[in-house]
Amino acid sequence: xxxxxxxxxxxxATFDLNAETTxxxxxxxxxxxxxxxxxxxxxxxxxxxxxxxxxxxxxNG
Numbered sequence: 001x002x003x004x005x006x007x008x009x010x011x012x013a014t015f016d017l018n019a020e021t022t023x024x025x026x027x028x029x030x031x032x033x034x035x036x037x038x039x040x041x042x043x044x045x046x047x048x049x050x051x052x053x054x055x056x057x058x059x060n061g
Contacts, residue, residue: 002030006039013037027053 002015015033020026023046030044047054 004030004034004039004042006041009038011038013039 002017003012004015005012013033013036015030017026017029020029027044027046034040034042034044041058043056043058045054045056046052
């Protein structure tokens with residue numbers, strides 16, 4: 001289980017990634033779950049080094 005918190009909005013999203021088998025599936029699941037939970041200022045992608053995940057934030061107010 002992974003938890004991500006938006007401390008500004010007081011939102012916590014919890015992810016169960018046991019069913020995902022590829023990195024693309026993990027990224028898609030995290031991004032979808034973030035949006036469903038209302039955390040719209042954070043996305044995940046493969047980092048430029050192609051060996052890690054990058055969590056990118058955007059200003060939301």
